[in-house]
Amino acid sequence: MHINTSGLLALICLHVCLPTPVNSWWLLSKADTSSPNSASSPILCKNVPGLTPQQKRMCHENPNVIKYLMFKFQISGLRSALHTCEYTFQREAWNCTLTLPGVGTSPLQIASRESAYVYAISAAGVSHSLARACSKGLIDDCGCGETPQGSDSVSISSRSRSPSDFVWAGCSDNVKFGNSFGRKFVDQYDRQHATEPRSQMNLHNNRVGRRLLANAMNRECKCHGVSGSCVTKTCWKVMPKFDEFAARLHEKYQLAKLVTNNDQKLFVRSTPSAGLSGRTERYVKTLEASSKQMRNELIYLDASPNYCAIDVKDRECGENCQNICCGRGWRTTREIVDEPCHCQFVWCCEVKCKTCKKLVERNFCL
Amino acid sequence: MAVGAVIENLSNRKLFVIFSALLVVQILFFLVGAWYAPSPSSYMEFEMITCRDETRGFSGKWIHRDNCEQIVLSEYTPISYDLREIVFVAKMPHARDGIELEYSPWFQFLLGVLHVDVAYSEHFKYVSHAPLELEVRMGYREKGSQKNEWNELTTSNVTRILECTIPDEEKKKGGTYDCDMLDLFELGSSSYPFYLINIRIPIDQNACQYNPLSSNCQIGQLTGLRLIEIHQNGGFTLIWLWTKTLMTPVVGACLWWYYNRVSDWLYSITYGTFQINQLARNPLLLERAILYLGLSLAILDFPIEWISLTHRVPFLLLVSDLRQGLFYTVLFSFWLIFAGEHLIDDTTRNNIKSYRFNLSFIIIASGALLIYDLIERGVQLYDPFYSVWSSPTGSQIAYVAIFISAICILAYFAFLLFKIVKVWTTIKNKRSAQLYQTSENRRLKVEGVIYRFKFLMLFTVLCAAFTIIAYFMKQYGEAQLHGDEARSGFLTGSTSAFFTGTFGMCNIYVLLLLAMYAPSHKHYRGATQLIDENDDEIIDDPSNQHTESNAMTTFLKPSTD
Numbered sequence: 001m002h003i004n005t006s007g008l009l010a011l012i013c014l015h016v017c018l019p020t021p022v023n024s025w026w027l028l029s030k031a032d033t034s035s036p037n038s039a040s041s042p043i044l045c046k047n048v049p050g051l052t053p054q055q056k057r058m059c060h061e062n063p064n065v066i067k068y069l070m071f072k073f074q075i076s077g078l079r080s081a082l083h084t085c086e087y088t089f090q091r092e093a094w095n096c097t098l099t100l101p102g103v104g105t106s107p108l109q110i111a112s113r114e115s116a117y118v119y120a121i122s123a124a125g126v127s128h129s130l131a132r133a134c135s136k137g138l139i140d141d142c143g144c145g146e147t148p149q150g151s152d153s154v155s156i157s158s159r160s161r162s163p164s165d166f167v168w169a170g171c172s173d174n175v176k177f178g179n180s181f182g183r184k185f186v187d188q189y190d191r192q193h194a195t196e197p198r199s200q201m202n203l204h205n206n207r208v209g210r211r212l213l214a215n216a217m218n219r220e221c222k223c224h225g226v227s228g229s230c231v232t233k234t235c236w237k238v239m240p241k242f243d244e245f246a247a248r249l250h251e252k253y254q255l256a257k258l259v260t261n262n263d264q265k266l267f268v269r270s271t272p273s274a275g276l277s278g279r280t281e282r283y284v285k286t287l288e289a290s291s292k293q294m295r296n297e298l299i300y301l302d303a304s305p306n307y308c309a310i311d312v313k314d315r316e317c318g319e320n321c322q323n324i325c326c327g328r329g330w331r332t333t334r335e336i337v338d339e340p341c342h343c344q345f346v347w348c349c350e351v352k353c354k355t356c357k358k359l360v361e362r363n364f365c366l
Numbered sequence: 367m368a369v370g371a372v373i374e375n376l377s378n379r380k381l382f383v384i385f386s387a388l389l390v391v392q393i394l395f396f397l398v399g400a401w402y403a404p405s406p407s408s409y410m411e412f413e414m415i416t417c418r419d420e421t422r423g424f425s426g427k428w429i430h431r432d433n434c435e436q437i438v439l440s441e442y443t444p445i446s447y448d449l450r451e452i453v454f455v456a457k458m459p460h461a462r463d464g465i466e467l468e469y470s471p472w473f474q475f476l477l478g479v480l481h482v483d484v485a486y487s488e489h490f491k492y493v494s495h496a497p498l499e500l501e502v503r504m505g506y507r508e509k510g511s512q513k514n515e516w517n518e519l520t521t522s523n524v525t526r527i528l529e530c531t532i533p534d535e536e537k538k539k540g541g542t543y544d545c546d547m548l549d550l551f552e553l554g555s556s557s558y559p560f561y562l563i564n565i566r567i568p569i570d571q572n573a574c575q576y577n578p579l580s581s582n583c584q585i586g587q588l589t590g591l592r593l594i595e596i597h598q599n600g601g602f603t604l605i606w607l608w609t610k611t612l613m614t615p616v617v618g619a620c621l622w623w624y625y626n627r628v629s630d631w632l633y634s635i636t637y638g639t640f641q642i643n644q645l646a647r648n649p650l651l652l653e654r655a656i657l658y659l660g661l662s663l664a665i666l667d668f669p670i671e672w673i674s675l676t677h678r679v680p681f682l683l684l685v686s687d688l689r690q691g692l693f694y695t696v697l698f699s700f701w702l703i704f705a706g707e708h709l710i711d712d713t714t715r716n717n718i719k720s721y722r723f724n725l726s727f728i729i730i731a732s733g734a735l736l737i738y739d740l741i742e743r744g745v746q747l748y749d750p751f752y753s754v755w756s757s758p759t760g761s762q763i764a765y766v767a768i769f770i771s772a773i774c775i776l777a778y779f780a781f782l783l784f785k786i787v788k789v790w791t792t793i794k795n796k797r798s799a800q801l802y803q804t805s806e807n808r809r810l811k812v813e814g815v816i817y818r819f820k821f822l823m824l825f826t827v828l829c830a831a832f833t834i835i836a837y838f839m840k841q842y843g844e845a846q847l848h849g850d851e852a853r854s855g856f857l858t859g860s861t862s863a864f865f866t867g868t869f870g871m872c873n874i875y876v877l878l879l880l881a882m883y884a885p886s887h888k889h890y891r892g893a894t895q896l897i898d899e900n901d902d903e904i905i906d907d908p909s910n911q912h913t914e915s916n917a918m919t920t921f922l923k924p925s926t927d
Binding site: 173 | 409413415460463467479481596739
């Protein structure tokens with residue numbers, strides 16, 4: 001699993017250098033690379049620039065939780081979010097790059113469809129990784145009960161329940177904890193600027209990502225009544241693979257809705273029954289972004305920048321070269337590569353292969 | 367001289383009052399479940415962490431989070447040929463909110479379900495129905511002991527059949543199989559606060575080389591184990607135990623009263639009249655059936671579970687299964703006998719032997735389930751990791767047992783339906799043919815029989831409908847618990863309400879039977895002596911004329927008009 005570290009670093013630098021941080025908690029993904037031994041969390045909290053005071057406080061109060069936002073194994077929430085994003089978009093014009101060398105601004109600063117996607121996937125990534133760490137038993141601070149949405153308190157254990165509550169009714173699932181922590185930590189900056197349309201957009205998209213993650217959970221049940229009958233049945237939720245979730249989110253990305261700002265509220269101009277010729281213009285409906293129909297839709301404020309302004313030279317474009325290379329043409333290289341073939345598994349723990357020559361065609365933009 | 371049942375001598379007003387009171391009690395049962403009790407059970411998920419253990423488990427050392435050399439399975443290259451150097455670890459329960467949670471005896475049982483994550487791989491091919499062998503060690507820790515002072519609870523070699531499917535488009539690198547969950551363990555009591563599970567997956571390299579069919583060679587590329595632990599909620603246990611505790615004396619008192627009624631009446635008849643030889647008899651079969659039904663309810667209600675809070679009694683799960691089984695067996699037998707005893711023209715009545723054939727269905731069905739339960743839960747007393755379903759022979763036995771009992775229960779219900787239809791037609795014929803043609807004595811007798819039958823029939827149907835409605839409410843309530851923000855509506859607490867409600871109904875049903883079908887002290891001469899069909903003497907006694915309108919007469923009125 002290779003992560004485009006240079007991209008991450010570039011993004012981070014961009015945030016650091018910018019006068020107004022867009023959403024600085026992203027910087028935590030850098031902290032991972034800089035401090036491999038993340039046991040020194042209190043120091044880490046100070047070192048991450050751009051955190052709001054509240055976020056710093058949360059970082060101090062829940063060092064173990066923050067640690068798993070950048071867990072030393074693969075499941076760092078932000079990293080897997082970014083990696084999945086890159087994987088999903090590898091065959092599209094925007095390949096999830098967070099820096100545009102040719103343009104000079106971060107795509108995240110533009111309130112585009114792509115930003116919407118990045119915010120949603122990273123919010124969900126945080127929830128996902130926290131939930132996994134909780135179910136592994138690696139964080140002792142995971143919540144047991146429900147933490148109500150919209151609670152203003154900073155500490156996650158603000159409304160913690162006593163152990164007797166666990167005896168009385170058990171604990172709720174881990175994604176709930178991941179989501180509620182994410183709501184408090186990730187949304188912190190935008191919550192404070194909730195009157196700004198951009199922050200409203202971010203908040204909305206974060207919420208969509210988290211909700212989509214919770215809804216993507218599969219339900220499984222076990223019957224344990226008399227003689228194993230289903231009179232008594234316990235059900236639980238299984239977290240989806242992050243790739244599965246990303247595929248769903250990608251669909252949402254393609255259906256993202258343009259919103260306009262009006263009186264500190266975001267409205268969608270929906271065009272119902274687009275198929276009816278000519279009449280659609282007259283029946284434009286406006287829909288509040290916070291309304292029920294929009295609760296699961298990504299929203300954006302501005303059109304995407306022209307990603308063709310990026311230098312796409314030598315980018316591998318696979319099957320989708322027309323789009324990715326922005327009409328500049330592409331070349332096809334044929335090379336003979338050595339590939340392992342006729343592999344045999346030798347017990348234990350070794351795979352013995354022969355080497356075969358294979359002709360491979362690869363396309364690159366000009 | 368004969369005696370009617372209480373039900374025939376109750377006035378409309380009294381009956382109405384009794385029914386209203388019972389309805390209120392029933393609603394109370396529901397509300398207790400809906401408001402006070404949490405859902406009956408809850409779960410905790412454990413994604414097992416993977417640790418490296420060079421000793422491959424031979425040192426007997428417990429591997430836990432604090433001494434775990436954590437590894438990432440996909441990146442790990444084993445140092446030896448024995449994959450037992452990888453240990454899957456879960457400590458139950460998790461710590462939450464910074465506090466070490468503890469299991470409590472209130473949980474009554476703990477059961478574990480294992481999810482195996484298998485990835486698609488060219489080299490480690492998964493073969494369908496592959497047996498998965500696990501070396502499982504389960505340890506426990508007492509409350510006051512050191513943080514990682516684990517004691518051995520059980521060690522077991524577990525074999526389960528791994529059933530996985532994969533869609534064709536997933537058959538590439540990174541694709542994952544969709545595997546059925548496996549039953550891992552079942553503890554009949556939750557008597558220790560902490561448990562630790564170490565799982566190793568032994569792979570016999572030589573066996574695999576020569577015979578790919580040997581153990582764990584076909585399980586595919588295993589990428590992780592997830593354990594789901596399920597227990598009964600302490601809150602539910604508390605409410606449940608208290609309802610049982612409160613109901614037991616009521617049922618006991620009612621049973622005692624009924625028993626006295628039956629024997630008292632016999633006594634007075636035997637020694638109080640001159641017609642000793644003619645009338646002295648044992649309790650009627652139906653009366654005995656009701657008595658046994660009450661007795662089995664008393665056994666079901668008895669709150670023996672209280673001792674599990676102070677003592678370690680893992681067999682309670684089995685006992686509670688047996689008690690439920692006993693109750694249903696008696697209830698089903700009772701229905702059959704009840705229907706049969708109301709076949710007015712059948713001369714073979716009041717003899718258990720005439721029900722031999724039909725009762726054998728119930729006996730076989732419950733016997734088969736008993737055997738299954740004894741094997742599954744009985745062996746689990748010694749080995750919590752045992753499952754009948756894990757071995758081919760075991761699952762065959764289990765299937766056969768369940769199949770036989772299903773067939774028998776179906777046959778039973780078919781017979782019951784047949785009996786009921788027969789009773790209905792008899793009633794109809796009686797009405798049109800002879801109800802008003804024979805003597806007054808005979809008429810009252812037949813009407814009493816009809817009334818009693820109709821009453822119970824209606825009441826049973828009512829209870830069944832109630833159960834079905836409650837069941838669907840429960841299903842609906844469980845389906846509501848989807849999504850991020852689970853709404854806490856009225857129906858979301860309905861699972862517990864279903865259990866307390868149906869439990870209450872069971873009690874009310876039997877209590878009502880005990881009360882209503884006991885012999886009455888108001889002698890309704892000649893009316894309902896079920897046995898002696900030739901007892902046609904009419905005794906006119908003006909004192910028997912009821913001033914209040916009688917429920918039986920009003921009840922029968924619409925159909926006699």
